[in-house]
Amino acid sequence: MSAPNKTGWKPAMNADGEMMAVTATYTGNRALMLDEALIFEIGSTETTGVDLPDAPLPAANRLGGFERRDPIGLPGLSEPETVRHYTRLSRQNYAIDLGLFPLGSCTMKHNPRLNEKVARMPGFADVHPLQPVGTVRGALEVMNELAFWLIELTGMHGVAMSPKAGAHGELCGILCIRAALEARGDARKVVLCPESAHGTNPATAAFAGYQVEDIPATAEGRVDLEALKARLGPDVAAVMITNPNTCGLFERDMKAISDAVHEAGAFVYCDGANFNAIVGRVRPGDLGVDAMHINLHKTFSTPHGGGGPGSGPVVLSEALSPYGPLPFTARTADGVVHLVEEENTGAFDHTQSFGRMTAFHGQMGMFTRALTYILSHGADGLKQVSEDAVLNANYILRSLEDVLHAPFAASGPCMHEAIFGDKGFAAGLSTLDLAKGLIDEGFHPMTMYFPLVVHGAMLVEPTETESKAALDQFIGALRSVAERAIAGDESLKTAPHFAPRRRLDETLAARKPVLAWSDPGMD
Numbered sequence: 393m394s395a396p397n398k399t400g401w402k403p404a405m406n407a408d409g410e411m412m413a414v415t416a417t418y419t420g421n422r423a424l425m426l427d428e429a430l431i432f433e434i435g436s437t438e439t440t441g442v443d444l445p446d447a448p449l450p451a452a453n454r455l456g457g458f459e460r461r462d463p464i465g466l467p468g469l470s471e472p473e474t475v476r477h478y479t480r481l482s483r484q485n486y487a488i489d490l491g492l493f494p495l496g497s498c499t500m501k502h503n504p505r506l507n508e509k510v511a512r513m514p515g516f517a518d519v520h521p522l523q524p525v526g527t528v529r530g531a532l533e534v535m536n537e538l539a540f541w542l543i544e545l546t547g548m549h550g551v552a553m554s555p556k557a558g559a560h561g562e563l564c565g566i567l568c569i570r571a572a573l574e575a576r577g578d579a580r581k582v583v584l585c586p587e588s589a590h591g592t593n594p595a596t597a598a599f600a601g602y603q604v605e606d607i608p609a610t611a612e613g614r615v616d617l618e619a620l621k622a623r624l625g626p627d628v629a630a631v632m633i634t635n636p637n638t639c640g641l642f643e644r645d646m647k648a649i650s651d652a653v654h655e656a657g658a659f660v661y662c663d664g665a666n667f668n669a670i671v672g673r674v675r676p677g678d679l680g681v682d683a684m685h686i687n688l689h690k691t692f693s694t695p696h697g698g699g700g701p702g703s704g705p706v707v708l709s710e711a712l713s714p715y716g717p718l719p720f721t722a723r724t725a726d727g728v729v730h731l732v733e734e735e736n737t738g739a740f741d742h743t744q745s746f747g748r749m750t751a752f753h754g755q756m757g758m759f760t761r762a763l764t765y766i767l768s769h770g771a772d773g774l775k776q777v778s779e780d781a782v783l784n785a786n787y788i789l790r791s792l793e794d795v796l797h798a799p800f801a802a803s804g805p806c807m808h809e810a811i812f813g814d815k816g817f818a819a820g821l822s823t824l825d826l827a828k829g830l831i832d833e834g835f836h837p838m839t840m841y842f843p844l845v846v847h848g849a850m851l852v853e854p855t856e857t858e859s860k861a862a863l864d865q866f867i868g869a870l871r872s873v874a875e876r877a878i879a880g881d882e883s884l885k886t887a888p889h890f891a892p893r894r895r896l897d898e899t900l901a902a903r904k905p906v907l908a909w910s911d912p913g914m915d
């Protein structure tokens with residue numbers, strides 16, 4: 393008799409209850425066939441993986457009222473069982489170290505091992521924010537040097553290193569803008585965001601108490617300059633623009649946009665999450681940007697934050713620098729970059745600072761990694777980084793535009809990401825079905841249904857670290873699934889077929905998640 397299948401995996405069935413023939417995959421991959429039960433199902437509360445000597449005295453004598461009265465209910469496993477359980481679980485995850493991770497906008501790129509080595513050096517890994525300053529001079533020097541590079545690469549005046557993520561950086565920039573407006577007694581209420589803006593932009597503006605209004609896009613996917621100019625007025629505090637934008641296009645009118653915004657007395661916030669497409673080639677400061685966050689994970693190869701170890705320094709123009717949060721780094725009149733930790737000590741006074749974003753200096757682990765990446769490439773190497781990122785994205789765009797609808801392909805080359813839509817798919821098949829089909833090919837799906845300006849959007853960002861062979865394999869896989877979507881291959885509707893879990897009910901998973909294990913015998 394076969395062992396009971398505790399996880400409920402079932403083969404794909406058709407409406408008549410027969411096992412479905414699944415189309416052979418292009419890559420030959422069979423996704424992640426390993427299956428794994430929950431640790432509570434593998435281990436037993438009756439066993440333990442450790443043999444402890446008997447206590448010399450009855451436990452009650454020593455623990456008093458703290459003695460445990462009920463069983464703890466945790467599963468006991470041996471060390472190898474535990475290691476294997478978590479290793480098998482980890483293999484159910486897709487990771488950048490396993491293969492190309494095509495998420496657009498989120499940018500999953502290789503984390504060089506050199507970065508990891510440097511970040512683990514005890515002088516960096518073991519510092520504590522409350523150590524006496526005299527014992528962390530080296531760490532402060534690392535922050536200062538990274539700040540110097542960020543200021544240089546963006547052509548800005550100062551930088552707040554403390555924000556913990558891109559979205560946190562957006563809030564920091566908007567708070568600087570508010571402080572600058574308040575300082576001149578100007579209570580403006582509106583922030584303008586393009587239709588294609590990342591969701592964090594309007595969310596940030598609303599969180600900071602502003603009314604958010606849309607700016608329409610042109611047919612070629614860029615900000616409509618004339619519509620923007622028509623909306624500018626004395627109530628507009630700022631415009632938040634992502635450049636390159638979330639359609640993967642460079643906002644060619646950026647300088648004209650900044651000029652018009654400044655003329656109307658407002659500020660330009662640039663969402664610099666996509667700086668990896670232009671680093672070393674364009675300095676946002678030259679385009680009139682007042683504030684911009686940089687997602688270190690996207691441009692400077694630190695591990696993806698996911699809200700955890702993220703870091704989103706914000707560079708500021710000369711006009712906004714006085715309002716930056718402490719600690720703050722900026723150029724002094726002699727052009728040297730200085731770290732200011734207190735309001736009015738150090739190289740220049742910073743008494744108009746709006747306050748602090750975090751208690752301490754920011755993410756040391758990310759600072760060391762980002763600086764390692766910058767120094768190991770140098771200015772020329774960084775220029776090549778952006779060129780290769782753009783080249784790879786264009787290779788994907790041009791290799792697939794004959795099979796997938798590429799709405800902005802006629803506008804010219806894309807930047808770091810290629811965007812496709814679902815036009816041409818057989819009735820009943822969607823971007824979601826294609827994405828699930830891609831899992832069977834052994835790839836994590838691309839970003840889906842974002843930006844909203846493209847129907848059934850698929851946003852693909854290969855990054856600069858992928859080889860042509862890796863790109864070709866991904867292109868072949870995506871092409872084969874796209875052809876199946878166009879031909880109306882019904883088996884896509886039930887994909888993935890080879891993953892440890894079949895297609896989940898996403899609504900139920902979001903609305904009624906089952907997050908705690910309960911013993912089925914107790915139900």
Ligand SMILES: Cc1ncc(COP(=O)(O)O)c(C=O)c1O
Nearest residue numbers: 497498557558559590592663665
């Ligand atoms: C364009 C854009 N803006 C803002 C963000 C928010 O950044 P974070 O996730 O670090 O908060 C992202 C996320 O990657 C992004 O792609």
